[in-house]
Amino acid sequence: MLEELKQVVYEANMELPKYGLVTFTWGNVSAMDRESGYFVIKPSGVDYNQLKPEDMVVMDLNMNKIEGRYNPSSDTATHCELYKAFPQIGGIVHTHSSWASSWAQSGRGIPCYGTTHADYIYGEVPCVRNLTKEELEDYEANTGRLIVEHFQNRDIEAVPCVLCKNHGPFTWGKDAYEAVHNAVVLEEVAKMAACTEMINPRATEAPKELLDKHYYRKHGENAYYGQE
Amino acid sequence: MLEELKQVVYEANMELPKYGLVTFTWGNVSAMDRESGYFVIKPSGVDYNQLKPEDMVVMDLNMNKIEGRYNPSSDTATHCELYKAFPQIGGIVHTHSSWASSWAQSGRGIPCYGTTHADYIYGEVPCVRNLTKEELEDYEANTGRLIVEHFQNRDIEAVPCVLCKNHGPFTWGKDAYEAVHNAVVLEEVAKMAACTEMINPRATEAPKELLDKHYYRKHGENAYYGQE
Amino acid sequence: MLEELKQVVYEANMELPKYGLVTFTWGNVSAMDRESGYFVIKPSGVDYNQLKPEDMVVMDLNMNKIEGRYNPSSDTATHCELYKAFPQIGGIVHTHSSWASSWAQSGRGIPCYGTTHADYIYGEVPCVRNLTKEELEDYEANTGRLIVEHFQNRDIEAVPCVLCKNHGPFTWGKDAYEAVHNAVVLEEVAKMAACTEMINPRATEAPKELLDKHYYRKHGENAYYGQE
Amino acid sequence: MLEELKQVVYEANMELPKYGLVTFTWGNVSAMDRESGYFVIKPSGVDYNQLKPEDMVVMDLNMNKIEGRYNPSSDTATHCELYKAFPQIGGIVHTHSSWASSWAQSGRGIPCYGTTHADYIYGEVPCVRNLTKEELEDYEANTGRLIVEHFQNRDIEAVPCVLCKNHGPFTWGKDAYEAVHNAVVLEEVAKMAACTEMINPRATEAPKELLDKHYYRKHGENAYYGQE
Numbered sequence: 001m002l003e004e005l006k007q008v009v010y011e012a013n014m015e016l017p018k019y020g021l022v023t024f025t026w027g028n029v030s031a032m033d034r035e036s037g038y039f040v041i042k043p044s045g046v047d048y049n050q051l052k053p054e055d056m057v058v059m060d061l062n063m064n065k066i067e068g069r070y071n072p073s074s075d076t077a078t079h080c081e082l083y084k085a086f087p088q089i090g091g092i093v094h095t096h097s098s099w100a101s102s103w104a105q106s107g108r109g110i111p112c113y114g115t116t117h118a119d120y121i122y123g124e125v126p127c128v129r130n131l132t133k134e135e136l137e138d139y140e141a142n143t144g145r146l147i148v149e150h151f152q153n154r155d156i157e158a159v160p161c162v163l164c165k166n167h168g169p170f171t172w173g174k175d176a177y178e179a180v181h182n183a184v185v186l187e188e189v190a191k192m193a194a195c196t197e198m199i200n201p202r203a204t205e206a207p208k209e210l211l212d213k214h215y216y217r218k219h220g221e222n223a224y225y226g227q228e
Numbered sequence: 229m230l231e232e233l234k235q236v237v238y239e240a241n242m243e244l245p246k247y248g249l250v251t252f253t254w255g256n257v258s259a260m261d262r263e264s265g266y267f268v269i270k271p272s273g274v275d276y277n278q279l280k281p282e283d284m285v286v287m288d289l290n291m292n293k294i295e296g297r298y299n300p301s302s303d304t305a306t307h308c309e310l311y312k313a314f315p316q317i318g319g320i321v322h323t324h325s326s327w328a329s330s331w332a333q334s335g336r337g338i339p340c341y342g343t344t345h346a347d348y349i350y351g352e353v354p355c356v357r358n359l360t361k362e363e364l365e366d367y368e369a370n371t372g373r374l375i376v377e378h379f380q381n382r383d384i385e386a387v388p389c390v391l392c393k394n395h396g397p398f399t400w401g402k403d404a405y406e407a408v409h410n411a412v413v414l415e416e417v418a419k420m421a422a423c424t425e426m427i428n429p430r431a432t433e434a435p436k437e438l439l440d441k442h443y444y445r446k447h448g449e450n451a452y453y454g455q456e
Numbered sequence: 457m458l459e460e461l462k463q464v465v466y467e468a469n470m471e472l473p474k475y476g477l478v479t480f481t482w483g484n485v486s487a488m489d490r491e492s493g494y495f496v497i498k499p500s501g502v503d504y505n506q507l508k509p510e511d512m513v514v515m516d517l518n519m520n521k522i523e524g525r526y527n528p529s530s531d532t533a534t535h536c537e538l539y540k541a542f543p544q545i546g547g548i549v550h551t552h553s554s555w556a557s558s559w560a561q562s563g564r565g566i567p568c569y570g571t572t573h574a575d576y577i578y579g580e581v582p583c584v585r586n587l588t589k590e591e592l593e594d595y596e597a598n599t600g601r602l603i604v605e606h607f608q609n610r611d612i613e614a615v616p617c618v619l620c621k622n623h624g625p626f627t628w629g630k631d632a633y634e635a636v637h638n639a640v641v642l643e644e645v646a647k648m649a650a651c652t653e654m655i656n657p658r659a660t661e662a663p664k665e666l667l668d669k670h671y672y673r674k675h676g677e678n679a680y681y682g683q684e
Numbered sequence: 685m686l687e688e689l690k691q692v693v694y695e696a697n698m699e700l701p702k703y704g705l706v707t708f709t710w711g712n713v714s715a716m717d718r719e720s721g722y723f724v725i726k727p728s729g730v731d732y733n734q735l736k737p738e739d740m741v742v743m744d745l746n747m748n749k750i751e752g753r754y755n756p757s758s759d760t761a762t763h764c765e766l767y768k769a770f771p772q773i774g775g776i777v778h779t780h781s782s783w784a785s786s787w788a789q790s791g792r793g794i795p796c797y798g799t800t801h802a803d804y805i806y807g808e809v810p811c812v813r814n815l816t817k818e819e820l821e822d823y824e825a826n827t828g829r830l831i832v833e834h835f836q837n838r839d840i841e842a843v844p845c846v847l848c849k850n851h852g853p854f855t856w857g858k859d860a861y862e863a864v865h866n867a868v869v870l871e872e873v874a875k876m877a878a879c880t881e882m883i884n885p886r887a888t889e890a891p892k893e894l895l896d897k898h899y900y901r902k903h904g905e906n907a908y909y910g911q912e
Contacts (some may be wrong), residue, residue, distance in 0.1 A: 023644050024637070026572065045682030074673060074681045096572045102648045106656035107568035113333035114394040116254065116324045133665045139673075166570040166662035181252070188251050192330045194655050199422050200334035206394035208359045215368075217302060225302045226273030334720040342850040344710065344780045409708070416707050420786045427878050428790035434850035437817045445758060445823075453758045454729030480865070481873050482800065501910030507868045529902060530909045558876045561797040562884035589893045595901075622798040622890035650883050 001067055002040055002058055005033055009040045010053040012176035016095060017048050019184050020143040027095040028073040031176035032083045034090070037061060039083055043070030052152035074140065081144025082172065095126060096168045099190035103127065104163040110189060111205045113196045117189045118214040119225075120182065122158035125189070127159050131166045141188060143167075158215070161186045230268055230286055233261055237268045238281040240404035245276050246324060247412050253325055256301040259404035260311045262318070265289060267311055271298030297411045302368065308331075310400065313382050318405035321411040324396045327418035331355065332391040338417060339433045341424045345417045346434060346442040347452025348410065350386035354378060355418070358393050371395075386443070391452040457523055458496055458514055461489055466498045466509040468632035473504050483551040483642050484529040487632035488539045490546070493517060495539055499526030516562050529638065530596065537600025546681060547632035549639040552624045555646035559583065560619035566645060567661045569652045573645045574662060574670040575681075576638065578614035581645070582606060586621045597622075614671070617642045685751055686724055686742055689717055693724045694737040696860035700779060701732050703868050709827045711779040712757040713862035716767045718774070721745060723767055758824065765828025766856065770840050775860035777867040780852045783874035787811065788847040794873060795889045797880045801911075802898040803892060804866065806842035809873070810834060811878030814849045827851075842899070845870045 012029040016022040025048065030041035032093040040056045047171075063077060066210035079092045095101075103110050103125075108172050109123040112118055128146050131195050135142040147170065160182045169190075171182040196203050218225040240257040244250040253276065268284045285296035289306060289312050301307075307320045324331075330346035331338050331353075338353040340346055345353075356374050364371040375390050375398065388410045389399040397418075399410040424431050446453040468485040472478040481504065486497035496512045513524035517540050519533060529535075535548045551557075559566050559581075566581040570576055573581075584602050591598040603618050603626065616638045619628040625646075627638040652659050674681040694769035696713040700706040703738065713726035724740045745768050747761060750904040757763075763776045779785075787794050787809075794809040796802055797905040801809075812830050831846050831854065844866045845855040855875075880887050902909040 023640060041681070070683055071680075092476050098644070098648055099651065101570060101572060102651035102655055104654040105662075106647060106659045108656055114329060115396065116329060130663055130666060136669050139669055166666055168571065184251060188326070192326055192333060194651060195327065195330035195422060196333040197331055198426065198654065200336055203334045206333075207358055207366050210358060210394055213364050213367055224299075227271070227299055231787075342785060343852065344785060407740055412707065416782070420782055420789060423783065423786035423878060424789040426882065427786055428792055431790045434789075437813055437820050438814060438850055441820050455727070455755055479868060499911070527908075527911055554872070554876055555879065557798060557800060558879035558883055561876060561880040562887045564884055586891055586894060592893050592897050596896055622894055624799065626897075650879060654882065 001186050002033055002036070002038060003053075005031055005040045006056040006058075007053045008176050009056050010051065011063070012091065012093075012180050012196065013042045013051060014048065015180045016093070016183070018175055019180075019187075020186060021095045021097040021183055022048070023096070027093070028075055028079075029091065029093050029176050029180060030073075030076075030079045031091045031179075032085070032089065037067055038102055039079065041072050041076055041079060043068065043072060044074050075143075077138075077140035078144040078147075078170065079143055081148055082170075085144075085148040086151070086172075087204065088174070089172045090174045091177075091179035092170065092172045093179040095187075096167065097183065097187040097190075099161065099193070099194060100140075100169040100186050101167075102194070103190050104168050105166055107165050110193045112211055113193050113203060114206050115210065115214040116185075116192060118211040119218055120185045121161060122211065122215050124205075125163060125186065126162055127163040127165055158219075172225065176225065230261055230264070230266060231281075233259055233268045234284040234286075235281045236250075236404050237270065237284050238279065239436045240319065240321075240408050241270045241279060242276065243408045244321070244411070247408075247415075249323045249325040249415060250276070251324070255321070255325075255382055256303055256307075256434040257319065257321045257404050258301075258307045259319045259406060259407075262315070266294055268308065269304055269307060270274065270299050271296065271300060272302050284340040290446055293442065303371075305366075305368035306375075306398065309369055309376055310398075313372075313376040314361075314379070314400075314403070317400045318402045319407035320397065320398065321404075321407040322398050322410055323415075325411065325418075327417040327422060328397040328414050329395075330422070331418050332396050333394055335393050338421045340439055341421050341431060341440065342434050343442040344413075344420060347446055348413045349417065350383070350439065350443050351391060353387070353389055353391060353414065355391040355393055369408065388445075391414065458489055458492070458494060459509075459623050461487055461496045462512040462514075463509045464632050465498065465512050466507065468547070468549075468589075469498045469503065469507060470620065470634050471636045472549070472639070475636075475643075477551045477553040477639055477643060479552070480504075481486055482552075483549070484533075484535075485529055485547065485549050485636060486529075486535045486549045487635075488545065494522055495535065496514070497528050497535060498531050499524065502526065513599045531599075533594075533596035534603075534626065536599040537597055537604055541604040542596075542607070542628075544613055544630070545628045546624070547625060547635035548628045549635040550624065551639055551643075553639065553643040553646075554648060556619065556621075556625040556642050558650070559646050560624050561622055563621050564648045565619065568667055569649050569659060570662050571670040572641075572648060574667040575674055576641045577617060577645065578611070578667065578671050581615070581619060581642065583619040583621055584659055597600050614675075686717055686720070687737075689715055689724045689739040690742075690858050693726065693740050694735065696775070696777075696864050697726045697735060698732065700771065700777070700867070702873075703864075705779045705781040705867055705871060706732070707780070709782075711777070712759055713775065713860050713864060714757075714760075714763045714776045715775045715863075716773065718771070722750055723763065725756050725763060727752065727758055728757050741851045747777050757828075761822075762828040762831075762854065763825035765825055765832055766854075768833070769828075769832040771858075772841055772858070773856045774858045775863035776856045777863040778852065778854050778856060778861075779867055779871075781867065781874075783834060783878060784847065784853040784870050785851075786878070787874050789850055791849050793847065796876050796895055797877050797887060798890050799894065799898045800869075800876060802895040803902055805845060805867045806839070806895065806899050809843070809845055809870065811847040811848060811849055817900040824826075835844065842903075870897045 057072040283301040512527040629635040741756040
């Protein structure tokens, strides 16, 4: 069932080590099939070199396992909350990539210092707070709920990523491919923002009009980047 | 038409990922054929692994597409302004390479801290200002005009690169090959300058006589580096 | 004798350059066979590309060489002290990996800034003091004794690594494989902790409840990470 | 003539890009044949992928080219001065490797923060001053003379490397192989020293007794590291 999507999710997961975003098994990609209401996600703690498309796990939005011989990723409940809240999202990625996780560990959002950032993310990458002791009892689901709360009145497509304090990043997109793409972008943007502050501790964010220019060069009806 | 130059520009573009200067499609190389008055540039947003020599786009200096099935790079107007203003330039590169872009994002020019820099670039790598809101309406062309203005009374061959604030670097040379070479040099120089200041926040620029020595060891009529 | 364990130790040693943890011969892995009371360790100063399984050296816990044509690693006495003191340990790794050694050189323990750290190491990675002039006379054994002293009343399985001031890290595990795994984790954690402080010099350790949550997600009887 | 040494010098030069120590042609290795009084060095500005053993240039200690169709490295006179002054030296390397050059650009010697450094280099890596305007007229030879002057009353075997201010490192050894080995060590030591200060700006040098211990573990008559 959902064999095509399993293949896609498998391939998207294999992109993470290829792009240097994961060490060992520290990452997971999922993708949603809105028609059936199921999503497909990587199994928990399985080595990337042993992963096969048929190992992917099929879940419904009530956290029931529909198919698969493995346990799903331990972060599955976070993915689930995001799919429930945001119908625009078709793929989600979680990693512990070095620079994005370092920003998360520092407890700071990533300021928008330039056009590399603005081409993909409109404004700061937010860093959401730690969960309370009580919230930690349902850790993964509450992580998802906290992200949902943060984006309640914001455009989740314009800012396709978030940092969880003392933890790491989540990114998303219309499909698994775009979510992985955004995970790569976020890591590069996180690295350059840290280097920017190292070079100039008083660096300031890029002017709003430049951010607008770059963002709308690639998004919206007047976009003129690429071939479409 | 211009098949040889298309091949050269294709190969020069493929050097960018090889040298680690681009992520995804974030870079472009062009080259000028002064005889015909046309230049050849990478298409916009096409994957490097799918790029072929025949995908290169031929443009004239009035920004008319002369040949090619794809849209040219979204930065084409910047390349065009530079070719119009500086007849010595035969190739141009734009990237978002990490260290050079971090300097651009920090809004600082790169001081000349040593001979690696001085072997290729005479003095500071300049960082030009943000465009105004009005100038942003014709973003790419005005980026080119700002660079042209900066180099009006300077030697564009002695300083074959520039940083655009909150954006990234442009480099150039007598041909596409030399422009790529300078993009690699700039990234390494940018990295070492940041590390130099990390090691010694009070580091000072190399003495002028050392810069002269190294620059003229490789450039001008008394050069004695290499085999010519 | 112990041919299987020699093969394991050989393979574990070969993982060190693969994961970028050693330059030249700067690292060694050993593993203990509790039944015979012998341990197997890499020979001293032999190139990784020339290493063969049969080159591994068999030692007893009184530092007698039981088998092998080569001298054992110069750090063998450190390994020996740890095996003697801690029956839970089945494998030990020593490297000069860049980031972990930089923390050791700085004389600081590595604060637990996030879940990547907490997934494997419960709390700070300790940095033990320099040996005194007298202790240096039996350098390698006393390095081991100092580590043993530090962990006397602590859980050596919950914190499977230590930094030796002005020197570098040791990691361990139930076998050679797990010890290498922990060496990779430590290097990544060391890198991210340094970057975290670079991004925010006032970064604070992750809240205890988050550390508990992540540690017990992977360890102990209520663990639910992975497939077991 | 000296075909064997040419092969050695060729191979040693090819190690530089392999270890990530050079970009383009920014490095050179030479080796001395004390019997004939000649040394062999890389030609100037020739691409590493086009280099062949027979391209190596044979020089005497009066800077006469004895054999070779190419010009020798532009740094040949520096190598020559070192061979003349120090009969113990059989191989020399010059690179612009990133971290060692960043220390050189910062104008600081590299403090000995740990045993990785002490295993190879006894105490600080010195950074020699800029040449004066007058000295720059005979730049390369005077660079060599300045290094010679610095080591006049020191042990050039115990400290097999130097930084030239605003320029980069030179390393040496009993042969080309050992000189390259020391260039790799220096780059790693330079990187870790910078990271050490980043982690702890008040880090102090390793205690003298630890440096002695590690240095004499590998050098002198009581050495016990390795297989000899």
